[in-house]
Amino acid sequence: MKTVIGIDLGGTNVRVAKITENGEVLQELKSPSYGMEGPEKVTSNIINLVKQIEDYKSCVGIGVGVPGPVDTVNRVMKLSSNLKGFTDYPLAKIMEEELGLPTYLDNDANVAGLAEARVGAGKGLPIVYYVTISTGIGGALCVDGKVISGRRGYAGEVGNLIIDPYRAPFNNLNAGASESEASGRALTRKGQEIFGEDKINHAGDVFALAQSGNEEAVKLVDQLTTDLAVLFSHIALICDPHMFVIGGGMTKSKEFWWDAMIEKFQQRVHGGMRDVTFTVAQLDEPGIVGAAMLPLSYGL
Amino acid sequence: MKTVIGIDLGGTNVRVAKITENGEVLQELKSPSYGMEGPEKVTSNIINLVKQIEDYKSCVGIGVGVPGPVDTVNRVMKLSSNLKGFTDYPLAKIMEEELGLPTYLDNDANVAGLAEARVGAGKGLPIVYYVTISTGIGGALCVDGKVISGRRGYAGEVGNLIIDPYRAPFNNLNAGASESEASGRALTRKGQEIFGEDKINHAGDVFALAQSGNEEAVKLVDQLTTDLAVLFSHIALICDPHMFVIGGGMTKSKEFWWDAMIEKFQQRVHGGMRDVTFTVAQLDEPGIVGAAMLPLSYGL
Numbered sequence: 001m002k003t004v005i006g007i008d009l010g011g012t013n014v015r016v017a018k019i020t021e022n023g024e025v026l027q028e029l030k031s032p033s034y035g036m037e038g039p040e041k042v043t044s045n046i047i048n049l050v051k052q053i054e055d056y057k058s059c060v061g062i063g064v065g066v067p068g069p070v071d072t073v074n075r076v077m078k079l080s081s082n083l084k085g086f087t088d089y090p091l092a093k094i095m096e097e098e099l100g101l102p103t104y105l106d107n108d109a110n111v112a113g114l115a116e117a118r119v120g121a122g123k124g125l126p127i128v129y130y131v132t133i134s135t136g137i138g139g140a141l142c143v144d145g146k147v148i149s150g151r152r153g154y155a156g157e158v159g160n161l162i163i164d165p166y167r168a169p170f171n172n173l174n175a176g177a178s179e180s181e182a183s184g185r186a187l188t189r190k191g192q193e194i195f196g197e198d199k200i201n202h203a204g205d206v207f208a209l210a211q212s213g214n215e216e217a218v219k220l221v222d223q224l225t226t227d228l229a230v231l232f233s234h235i236a237l238i239c240d241p242h243m244f245v246i247g248g249g250m251t252k253s254k255e256f257w258w259d260a261m262i263e264k265f266q267q268r269v270h271g272g273m274r275d276v277t278f279t280v281a282q283l284d285e286p287g288i289v290g291a292a293m294l295p296l297s298y299g300l
Numbered sequence: 301m302k303t304v305i306g307i308d309l310g311g312t313n314v315r316v317a318k319i320t321e322n323g324e325v326l327q328e329l330k331s332p333s334y335g336m337e338g339p340e341k342v343t344s345n346i347i348n349l350v351k352q353i354e355d356y357k358s359c360v361g362i363g364v365g366v367p368g369p370v371d372t373v374n375r376v377m378k379l380s381s382n383l384k385g386f387t388d389y390p391l392a393k394i395m396e397e398e399l400g401l402p403t404y405l406d407n408d409a410n411v412a413g414l415a416e417a418r419v420g421a422g423k424g425l426p427i428v429y430y431v432t433i434s435t436g437i438g439g440a441l442c443v444d445g446k447v448i449s450g451r452r453g454y455a456g457e458v459g460n461l462i463i464d465p466y467r468a469p470f471n472n473l474n475a476g477a478s479e480s481e482a483s484g485r486a487l488t489r490k491g492q493e494i495f496g497e498d499k500i501n502h503a504g505d506v507f508a509l510a511q512s513g514n515e516e517a518v519k520l521v522d523q524l525t526t527d528l529a530v531l532f533s534h535i536a537l538i539c540d541p542h543m544f545v546i547g548g549g550m551t552k553s554k555e556f557w558w559d560a561m562i563e564k565f566q567q568r569v570h571g572g573m574r575d576v577t578f579t580v581a582q583l584d585e586p587g588i589v590g591a592a593m594l595p596l597s598y599g600l
Contacts, residue, residue: 151542238457269454
């Protein structure tokens with residue numbers, strides 16, 4: 001069975017693992033990523049970690065998931081707020097030279113979606129759309145086991161999709177962007193505006209208030225399910241996926257919003273699209289498994 | 301050079317042509333389609349037309365563009381308002397049996413997009429998004445020279461994308477659907493509401509009034525460019541294409557809306573996405589050429 005090196009590179013930590021083509025993790029190492037100490041330090045640290053993987057030279061390739069958009073043709077990040085100096089830095093090329101294995105790069109949401117499409121909830125389906133709803137909202141379009149990452153890696157930037165153009169803008173996103181309206185952080189913000197910061201620490205507090213019958217909290221959750229339904233209708237009407245796979249922290253509270261969201265989604269698409277499956281992401285470590293799936297998605 | 305049979309099947313007429321892999325039309329026949337007389341009549345007529353194509357048996361396959369969503373796996377239409385009895389009718393299978401050539405089916409907007417992606421304005425680009433803005437609005441996502449038609453053929457149904465959820469619904473589409481707000485028919489409707497049916501026959505009349513300085517017409521055109529910008533931002537944030545190819549009647553009036561729309565689009569996407577190319581569709585007969593491209597897109 002083929003094995004691949006998967007690397008989940010974040011601003012704080014980096015994880016390096018040897019993974020089978022079925023997504024089984026055989027060996028995993030974790031270390032600080034030194035993300036603010038410059039790309040040379042980050043890269044030499046990763047190379048040392050890979051060399052600690054048993055028989056790493058027998059792997060077919062290396063895949064790296066990074067926190068930001070990637071030009072997958074030139075294999076460089078195009079924007080890196082959590083990894084200092086990484087914009088246009090030739091990480092993949094240097095790793096190839098040092099380690100002798102073909103190396104591919106894509107952003108973390110894209111590789112998580114790829115993992116779910118190849119060895120997770122969407123395994124075997126032609127078109128899988130992965131959406132992570134957590135602090136932020138991100139997504140990935142996977143077709144025939146490959147990520148469509150786009151011209152400059154911005155495919156799947158669904159957190160910036162406009163849900164309602166008449167709301168206020170936040171964080172340099174569009175006015176009424178889905179991430180500003182329907183993410184975990186958005187629900188927390190809206191809850192705090194009404195109930196105060198002492199009462200609302202996270203989205204779960206708003207769901208709890210709604211369940212206890214608080215009318216204002218019920219309204220917030222009702223708005224959330226409408227906003228998510230619009231988001232998913234946008235995606236469905238553009239690529240009509242065989243399955244939506246939903247990951248991220250908000251799935252832990254799915255009993256409060258899932259069914260209502262799907263009902264509202266069905267009102268916003270054509271009749272033949274209403275029975276599309278929505279499924280919770282299956283994998284425990286989609287980031288590192290998805291990174292390992294990258295070289296395989298390129299035919300290795 | 302490979303040749304293919306392309307068939308553009310509409311509710312009123314059908315065109316059958318022999319076309320090279322470069323998109324050159326070698327021979328073309330046209331006939332009524334008998335779309336309301338039942339699928340047997342439509343099919344036998346098409347088969348007769350194909351048999352009139354010189355040396356049709358030397359073609360690698362047949363592609364058919366039809367007016368409605370298609371299940372491309374089972375090669376049947378899923379909804380056919382202009383072709384009576386065609387939902388789930390095995391047109392492709394019957395043609396294969398009668399003509400001995402592999403036969404593929406997809407909807408008319410998808411094949412038009414495929415034509416532009418393979419031999420038109422987007423030739424050679426990895427991801428091309430085609431949008432036709434005419435009486436209605438339709439689209440097609442093409443990746444590596446193939447159409448992504450979706451689970452049930454509804455990919456590219458961008459006419460139903462919500463642009464502004466607070467507007468009125470029309471024609472069974474979503475409230476604020478792009479087709480109801482930014483198509484040629486939409487602009488005509490809005491113009492007629494203000495200026496009367498005697499003054500406005502088509503979208504061009506609204507553009508002419510706006511150019512003459514009429515303030516209400518200027519407002520309508522301003523709203524149109526905003527609405528189209530939102531539509532294109534939705535698409536870009538989901539699949540980040542290398543090029544948008546725009547077809548349809550509204551491109552004839554492009555001097556009135558094109559530049560303003562692009563400026564507004566740029567305000568609604570991330571910085572690295574602003575320089576994506578918008579191009580007018582190039583082909584005179586994208587429907588029939590795209591139908592011929594279908595078998596090639598499946599590897600024939």
